[in-house]
Amino acid sequence: xxxxxxxxxxAQDPLAALRDQYILPKGVIYLDGNSLGVLPKAAPARIAEVxxxxxxxxxxxxxxxxxxxxxxxxxxxxxxxxxxxxxxxVVCTDSTSINLYKVLFAALSQQAATGxxxxxxxxxxxPTDLYIAESMCRERGFTLKLIDASELPAVLTDEVAVxxxxxxxxxxxAMHDMKAITAAAHAAGVxxxxxxxxxxGAVPVALNDSDADYAIGCGYKxxxxxxxxxxxxxxxxxxxxxxxxxxxxxxGHAAPFEMTPHYRPAAGVSRYLCGTQPIVALAGLExxxxxVLAAEPLGGMAALRKKSLALTDLYIQLVEQRCGGHGLSLxxxxxxxxxxxxxxxxxxxxxYAIVQALIARGVIGDYRAGDDQAPDILRFGxxxxxxxxxxxxxxxxxxxxxxxxxxxxxxxxxxxxAVT
Amino acid sequence: xxxxxxxxxxAQDPLAALRDQYILPKGVIYLDGNSLGVLPKAAPARIAEVxxxxxxxxxxxxxxxxxxxxxxxxxxxxxxxxxxxxxxxVVCTDSTSINLYKVLFAALSQQAATGxxxxxxxxxxxPTDLYIAESMCRERGFTLKLIDASELPAVLTDEVAVxxxxxxxxxxxAMHDMKAITAAAHAAGVxxxxxxxxxxGAVPVALNDSDADYAIGCGYKxxxxxxxxxxxxxxxxxxxxxxxxxxxxxxGHAAPFEMTPHYRPAAGVSRYLCGTQPIVALAGLExxxxxVLAAEPLGGMAALRKKSLALTDLYIQLVEQRCGGHGLSLxxxxxxxxxxxxxxxxxxxxxYAIVQALIARGVIGDYRAGDDQAPDILRFGxxxxxxxxxxxxxxxxxxxxxxxxxxxxxxxxxxxxAVT
Numbered sequence: 001x002x003x004x005x006x007x008x009x010x011a012q013d014p015l016a017a018l019r020d021q022y023i024l025p026k027g028v029i030y031l032d033g034n035s036l037g038v039l040p041k042a043a044p045a046r047i048a049e050v051x052x053x054x055x056x057x058x059x060x061x062x063x064x065x066x067x068x069x070x071x072x073x074x075x076x077x078x079x080x081x082x083x084x085x086x087x088x089x090v091v092c093t094d095s096t097s098i099n100l101y102k103v104l105f106a107a108l109s110q111q112a113a114t115g116x117x118x119x120x121x122x123x124x125x126x127p128t129d130l131y132i133a134e135s136m137c138r139e140r141g142f143t144l145k146l147i148d149a150s151e152l153p154a155v156l157t158d159e160v161a162v163x164x165x166x167x168x169x170x171x172x173x174a175m176h177d178m179k180a181i182t183a184a185a186h187a188a189g190v191x192x193x194x195x196x197x198x199x200x201g202a203v204p205v206a207l208n209d210s211d212a213d214y215a216i217g218c219g220y221k222x223x224x225x226x227x228x229x230x231x232x233x234x235x236x237x238x239x240x241x242x243x244x245x246x247x248x249x250x251x252g253h254a255a256p257f258e259m260t261p262h263y264r265p266a267a268g269v270s271r272y273l274c275g276t277q278p279i280v281a282l283a284g285l286e287x288x289x290x291x292v293l294a295a296e297p298l299g300g301m302a303a304l305r306k307k308s309l310a311l312t313d314l315y316i317q318l319v320e321q322r323c324g325g326h327g328l329s330l331x332x333x334x335x336x337x338x339x340x341x342x343x344x345x346x347x348x349x350x351x352y353a354i355v356q357a358l359i360a361r362g363v364i365g366d367y368r369a370g371d372d373q374a375p376d377i378l379r380f381g382x383x384x385x386x387x388x389x390x391x392x393x394x395x396x397x398x399x400x401x402x403x404x405x406x407x408x409x410x411x412x413x414x415x416x417x418a419v420t
Numbered sequence: 421x422x423x424x425x426x427x428x429x430x431a432q433d434p435l436a437a438l439r440d441q442y443i444l445p446k447g448v449i450y451l452d453g454n455s456l457g458v459l460p461k462a463a464p465a466r467i468a469e470v471x472x473x474x475x476x477x478x479x480x481x482x483x484x485x486x487x488x489x490x491x492x493x494x495x496x497x498x499x500x501x502x503x504x505x506x507x508x509x510v511v512c513t514d515s516t517s518i519n520l521y522k523v524l525f526a527a528l529s530q531q532a533a534t535g536x537x538x539x540x541x542x543x544x545x546x547p548t549d550l551y552i553a554e555s556m557c558r559e560r561g562f563t564l565k566l567i568d569a570s571e572l573p574a575v576l577t578d579e580v581a582v583x584x585x586x587x588x589x590x591x592x593x594a595m596h597d598m599k600a601i602t603a604a605a606h607a608a609g610v611x612x613x614x615x616x617x618x619x620x621g622a623v624p625v626a627l628n629d630s631d632a633d634y635a636i637g638c639g640y641k642x643x644x645x646x647x648x649x650x651x652x653x654x655x656x657x658x659x660x661x662x663x664x665x666x667x668x669x670x671x672g673h674a675a676p677f678e679m680t681p682h683y684r685p686a687a688g689v690s691r692y693l694c695g696t697q698p699i700v701a702l703a704g705l706e707x708x709x710x711x712v713l714a715a716e717p718l719g720g721m722a723a724l725r726k727k728s729l730a731l732t733d734l735y736i737q738l739v740e741q742r743c744g745g746h747g748l749s750l751x752x753x754x755x756x757x758x759x760x761x762x763x764x765x766x767x768x769x770x771x772y773a774i775v776q777a778l779i780a781r782g783v784i785g786d787y788r789a790g791d792d793q794a795p796d797i798l799r800f801g802x803x804x805x806x807x808x809x810x811x812x813x814x815x816x817x818x819x820x821x822x823x824x825x826x827x828x829x830x831x832x833x834x835x836x837x838a839v840t
Binding site for chain 1: 463476481647666667704
């Protein structure tokens with residue numbers, strides 16, 4: 001595999017034109033779209049319009065005239081097209097952590113009468129998921145049981161109320177088989193809560209086809225909604241109109257402007273709204289969603305997935321071909337069915353400094369610290385919407401140069417000896 | 421009182437120049453800043469900068485380089501200057517409803533060991549406050565007791581755990597004496613939770629001087645932060661480092677980037693953070709806050725309060741002087757100590773149609789429906805930052821014309837016979 005081969009792949013790439021939807025900084029190869037997505041070209045003008053026209057001129061009238069009231073549901077339907085959900089099943093609102101609180105609360109409420117007392121999650125799940133679950137379990141008389149993925153499905157006994165998993169692991173890029181795990185959970189009487197933070201817009205997700213129960217996800221990673229963009233929440237139709245929403249604010253009321261003193265939840269997923277939503281932030285999210293939906297005529301998430309796997313396959317191949325002997329190990333699964341849209345490497349020393357040296361060269365990935373159970377990680381996200389095969393070649397070339405020229409040792413030295 | 425008298429008052433107004441901080445639509449007299457504040461002139465450029473430079477160019481690096489991590493605390497300190505709180509005591513985050521959930525949860529947790537089982541609030545409180553409290557009480561074994569303000573302080577028995585009040589009533593504009601009520605509550609062993617949605621930036625608030633326990637408030641009303649701007653939360657220093665945060669997300673962790681599996685709350689009010697915050701929305705909020713803080717060299721909230729009372733006094737006087745015999749009744753208290761920054765009128769019929777006819781003329785107030793216990797309301801907010809005495813005269817002139825020419829009857833007819 002050569003640079004010319006990579007250029008040839010780009011020339012044949014049916015998705016290559018999608019990159020023109022974004023403003024990418026010059027000199028940057030951005031491998032961190034799994035942390036914060038890039039800026040859609042449409043976003044600055046759309047956000048400026050919302051600020052100047054809808055807020056500035058329309059003022060309070062824009063709740064009706066600019067359609068602000070319906071934004072969470074309207075954008076939710078757009079998200080739904082990316083995650084295998086039907087119209088009316090998703091709302092865009094609040095943050096991922098808060099939405100997780102809502103859906104976990106709902107799932108535990110449903111299981112309250114069963115006497116099941118365990119919430120099962122992965123030890124390597126994203127911390128905020130574990131923190132939310134830990135507090136809620138303590139408060140509501142459940143126990144949070146942390147497992148390794150290898151313990152599934154054996155751990156799903158009749159003591160388990162809820163299985164809470166992140167579909168694609170933030171550290172390793174390992175992906176669960178949502179359909180098989182959900183089937184195993186249901187066979188054991190367990191409800192499933194899925195965190196799609198590293199899935200929505202990154203890999204095909206089929207919530208209804210997988211028969212999942214609850215799901216939440218992030219707007220500012222692969223959906224390119226902007227820093228801290230509103231998140232989303234989904235609930236299966238069989239639970240709609242029945243689930244409990246603990247954050248029972250007026251926006252989730254069946255008739256918010258009747259201003260009645262008692263709470264009456266809205267039908268369906270709309271009850272997952274709580275307070276007034278950030279309208280400007282929702283406008284940014286819509287621009288991001290539209291850039292992902294622009295792939296629909298080109299094959300949609302299936303086509304994006306095909307390219308994503310080609311990019312990550314290529315990255316793995318080139319690292320092994322060109323950076324052998326430099327102590328890097330592959331953390332992300334090789335099997336396509338088990339891989340998200342990122343590649344993670346580990347190294348016995350220098351992982352942080354290597355990432356810093358790469359960033360100094362414009363190759364932006366990120367570092368995730370290890371602990372006694374897991375190594376330090378160099379994490380690289382590959383977003384097929386705006387990355388090409390030459391980008392992959394160049395990012396490996398930079399990695400090789402950092403390793404060979406010991407850039408990272410200088411970065412490490414500088415970090416340790418910084419004048420503060 | 422004549423139009424010329426009003427113009428003379430404007431000419432002498434030491435705060436008149438503050439109006440230049442905003443972009444106000446032509447032909448509009450905006451009396452709805454208590455629902456959605458107006459657009460600061462600085463906001464479009466600042467928001468554009470955050471979008472294009474911080475998000476678009478800085479990307480993930482902006483968490484550090486653009487100071488995104490500290491925004492909730494940095495803006496919280498600005499809010500603190502307006503509500504009598506010390507630096508480090510306030511964070512800007514999430515929505516008002518969600519922040520109320522956090523502080524009410526914390527207060528109930530503190531009282532759990534006392535066996536007190538009542539949460540007391542006003543029947544006329546803003547619905548979302550009642551909805552949040554209603555669900556939480558049911559979930560946690562408390563009872564929500566709704567009262568009229570006249571029952572205070574007698575209702576504060578040793579069965580009451582928490583008194584949850586909105587400082588300035590959204591419907592009537594009636595203001596509580598925070599210090600006296602808090603003292604009565606504490607004397608009875610009751611913790612206080614204050615909603616400052618219609619207070620922050622509208623009236624002087626002295627949280628520490630009043631010895632309050634918990635408070636939350638809104639960013640998009642008198643703070644001019646933009647539609648759905650992040651809200652704020654405050655906790656008294658004596659509760660800091662001890663209170664429970666149910667929404668225990670990673671942003672409220674003592675060391676979020678250690679990514680440890682167990683939750684360890686951050687010190688002080690920072691634990692009220694949960695998930696990733698909307699950075700663009702926070703930038704809008706900061707522009708709004710800065711316009712209110714710009715009054716500090718001119719006397720700050722005390723000077724704004726003086727002008728606010730002069731504006732609302734004038735409005736009441738002119739309505740009575742010029743619109744007598746048209747069936748309007750004053751709902752808002754006349755006594756300065758009991759009045760927020762709005763004037764509410766009631767009328768046996770046509771309140772909705774009158775507000776609509778005024779809006780058609782560019783005088784934007786709002787309508788709040790009544791029920792069997794309260795009349796329909798015409799609600800007018802007076803924001804001394806951008807309203808003058810001539811605006812008050814003109815708004816009453818329009819009201820008079822609507823009443824005299826029966827504009828409102830035409831508006832009502834049109835509403836009832838709209839082609840849909």
